[in-house]
Amino acid sequence: MSKMHIEGKRIVRRRTSVAVSALVLVSLCGCSGPAPDAAPVAAQLNEEQQTLYALGAALANNLRELELTADERAFVLAGFQESAAGEAARVDVTSFMPKIQSLHLQRQAKAIAQRREQGAVFLDQQAAQSGAMKTATGLVYQELTAGSGRGVAEHDTVTVHYEGKLPDGKVVDSSRKRAKPTQFRVNGVIACWKEALLRMNVGGRSRVVCPADLAYGNGGSPPVIPPGATLDFDIELIEVSKPDDPRGS
Known part of the structure; x- marks a missing residue:
């Protein structure tokens, strides 16, 4: 759990827990098995790897409020994996940006x-x-x-x-x-x-x-x-x- 406190009408984040990042990634990907504890993860990953871990958590946090179903997460994960691997996208991503924004606003509302x-x-x-x-x-x-x-x-x-x-x-x-x-x-x-x-x-x-x-x-x-x-x-x-x-x- 990140350490937080009340300050100036907002909550300020002080540090990031690797364990929390793991939990978020498991939730997004629909992976099985428990998330690793913070201590073993920190011991196993170097600083660059932990930074990449944090990147994955940040991406997942942006999607969390969409409350995607397991089937919907599968489509998101497929798009991510194929794009990250350099494969040609199945759809014209640029033309779908307005629809992505609309989906986000609808789900958020x-x-x-x-x-x-x-x-x-x-x-x-x-x-x-x-x-x-x-x-x-x-x-x-x-x-x-x-x-x-x-x-x-x-x-x-x-x-x-x-x-x-x-x-x-x-x-x-x-x-x-x-x-x-x-x-x-x-x-x-x-x-x-x-x-x-x-x-x-x-x-x-x-x-x-x-x-x-x-x-x-x-x-x-x-x-x-x-x-x-x-x-x-x-x-x-x-x-x-x-x-x-x-x-x-």
Whole structure:
């Protein structure tokens, strides 16, 4: 899993896992057998080979949101293998570029619509939980632990521990797994985080479920956060630093 963290309204990638690349390639090609573990792969491949591995993963990532079936992946793989081998293409690739773009837009729009529909159901389910509330903007806020320290203002810098998931439970980022809290300015994060933090006090912990429009919208943050995704965060507010008080609280 790539190491990620919230920063300036986007998720920033820090490093690439070879194991993740292997999984993506297996998925694209429909190959059988488990993907190799990260340590053995890293030990077996030199730097140039790992770069080529990353190239394959990058190509696969561009196709992932098309949600191709096994039969469709077979056609894609055939085109790739034959072209890479220098064989004559079976179709006029240039003339099909507009159709490729159209296919991408159609599949993407369908996936986003389905993801938003599923997200809306998830938001309603979480809003019905004891102690949860849906705000006017559409996010679901649930206080897990009340804080007793100072509150948060828009221009403050905060230190937090957090974990973010997709509605299916897949973790997209976690400072807790890194065992290191994260610090950032309140007015530099996605809208749902800002709204939630302004409700919190130091020492508090909250669950925040963010609709796509208050998170990463239809653009998502590929390859980890899909376009149109609803996000489920657990946020613990550790410290607040005012602009004129670098010591925090």
